[in-house]
Amino acid sequence: MKNLIKMKKIILSTVLMAIVVVGCNQKNKQEESVNPEATENTSQLYSCPMHPEVTGKQGEECSKCGMELTEPVAQTETVSEEVKTVKVAATPFSATVDANVNDYLKVKNALVKDDSNGAAAAAKALLATFNAANTTSIDAKMKKEYIEIADDAKEHAEHIADNSGKIAHQREHFALLSKDMNDMIKTFGTNKKLYQDYCPMYDQGKSGYWISELTDIQNPYYGSEMLTCGGMVKEL
Amino acid sequence: MSSIIKKIALSGSAIFLLMQLYQPERNIDYVRVSPMHFFKTFSVPAKVQDVLQTSCFDCHSNNTNYPWYSYVQPVRMLMDSHINEGKENLNFSEFGTYSKRKQRSKLDRMIKQIKSDEMPLASYTMIHRNAILTNENKALLLKWIEKKSDSILANN
Numbered sequence: 001m002k003n004l005i006k007m008k009k010i011i012l013s014t015v016l017m018a019i020v021v022v023g024c025n026q027k028n029k030q031e032e033s034v035n036p037e038a039t040e041n042t043s044q045l046y047s048c049p050m051h052p053e054v055t056g057k058q059g060e061e062c063s064k065c066g067m068e069l070t071e072p073v074a075q076t077e078t079v080s081e082e083v084k085t086v087k088v089a090a091t092p093f094s095a096t097v098d099a100n101v102n103d104y105l106k107v108k109n110a111l112v113k114d115d116s117n118g119a120a121a122a123a124k125a126l127l128a129t130f131n132a133a134n135t136t137s138i139d140a141k142m143k144k145e146y147i148e149i150a151d152d153a154k155e156h157a158e159h160i161a162d163n164s165g166k167i168a169h170q171r172e173h174f175a176l177l178s179k180d181m182n183d184m185i186k187t188f189g190t191n192k193k194l195y196q197d198y199c200p201m202y203d204q205g206k207s208g209y210w211i212s213e214l215t216d217i218q219n220p221y222y223g224s225e226m227l228t229c230g231g232m233v234k235e236l
Numbered sequence: 237m238s239s240i241i242k243k244i245a246l247s248g249s250a251i252f253l254l255m256q257l258y259q260p261e262r263n264i265d266y267v268r269v270s271p272m273h274f275f276k277t278f279s280v281p282a283k284v285q286d287v288l289q290t291s292c293f294d295c296h297s298n299n300t301n302y303p304w305y306s307y308v309q310p311v312r313m314l315m316d317s318h319i320n321e322g323k324e325n326l327n328f329s330e331f332g333t334y335s336k337r338k339q340r341s342k343l344d345r346m347i348k349q350i351k352s353d354e355m356p357l358a359s360y361t362m363i364h365r366n367a368i369l370t371n372e373n374k375a376l377l378l379k380w381i382e383k384k385s386d387s388i389l390a391n392n
Contacts, residue, residue, distance in 0.1 A: 148335045156341075172348050176341050183337075207344070 047071045093137045097188045099129045100153075104181050105213055107160060111167070111174060111220035112227070119174075120164035127157045145187055153180035171221050175207040182211060185236050199230035211236065255309040263300040263319050265329065270298065272332030277339075284380045288328065291356050291367045295322030298329035303363075318360075336388060343385040350378060 046069040048054045048062035056069050103126035110118035130150050135143045156177035160170045182196060195212050202208030202221040208230070210220050217228050269276075275285060294300050295318055305311050326342055334342065349355040350369065361368045369377065 148337055151335070152337045152341055155338075172345075176344060179341075180337070 114223035123160035194236040274328040274331040277332040
């Protein structure tokens with residue numbers, strides 16, 4: 001009888017354990033949200049009441065006459081207003097493309113430095129900007145085009161993000177990502193000055209394209225090994 | 237002392253038996269081949285079809301050829317996680333649903349993965365010896381995929 005109770009206990013505990021084991025199998029994927037912190041620059045400039053060309057922070061003295069700088073400089077205000085109007089004039093969608101391009105360039109620059117972990121982190125950020133893309137302001141045909149490009153690009157960004165430490169693998173996906181970005185810029189345009197570069201050494205000359213914000217060559221496919229290999233194909 | 241060993245052995249085998257109750261749906265299409273299948277999207281030569289079938293489709297299609305030990309847990313769970321990951325990255329049964337861009341980039345990835353011997357996975361070929369790509373089959377496969385990839389590029 002005692003044995004029977006013992007057996008029951010054992011069976012009960014094993015059932016519990018089995019439930020726990022199965023329960024543990026369900027992975028809880030934590031979704032990480034990337035919140036880009038906005039850094040605001042709020043330094044207000046003041047000028048001398050006698051010499052408006054002399055500017056500095058509040059409380060400082062004019063270098064010409066020693067008077068306190070008291071006049072708030074209006075110029076900076078007009079500049080910030082200009083920036084604002086430019087931003088309003090541009091559609092939210094071009095901002096999306098610009099954000100994608102910016103993050104892509106960070107991936108590129110990490111690969112130039114042979115920084116596999118940096119490339120992974122930058123690709124993760126790129127993935128987040130792709131996921132946050134706002135396509136409501138463009139018509140259906142353009143939207144389809146964008147989603148097609150973004151879907152492919154997202155996959156490559158994901159692979160780059162997941163393979164820190166395997167830089168050769170990351171570079172393979174970077175080549176395909178570069179093609180997507182090139183098509184995206186071609187279709188939707190960008191406010192940035194960009195160049196398409198090409199390395200004839202990479203992948204037997206098949207896929208060694210990349211997009212750069214620099215006029216000189218910094219090769220993301222070879223990094224320090226052959227930093228200046230390649231040439232500019234065209235301005236975008 | 238012996239009672240503890242007995243307990244562990246008993247609970248261990250009880251867990252093992254209970255695990256066998258978990259038999260999720262199998263990755264089998266029961267000959268209902270999707271019209272979006274790779275073989276229907278492209279005209280694939282029979283030889284290439286055979287190689288793809290034996291070396292790739294267990295993990296990269298909606299139709300896995302399950303071995304007998306797939307009925308045993310936890311082997312099955314391990315297998316399923318591999319199949320899910322494989323299908324997520326490339327599913328030949330749904331290749332036609334991919335955009336032209338994605339199709340080309342997938343073909344390109346196939347070439348790179350086969351060339352670098354990363355696919356088929358070593359852990360898979362260890363058991364499925366017939367899935368190992370011989371040099372001859374590898375060349376056959378690569379030649380065909382490269383041709384296809386170039387033709388998609390030329391059409392766009």
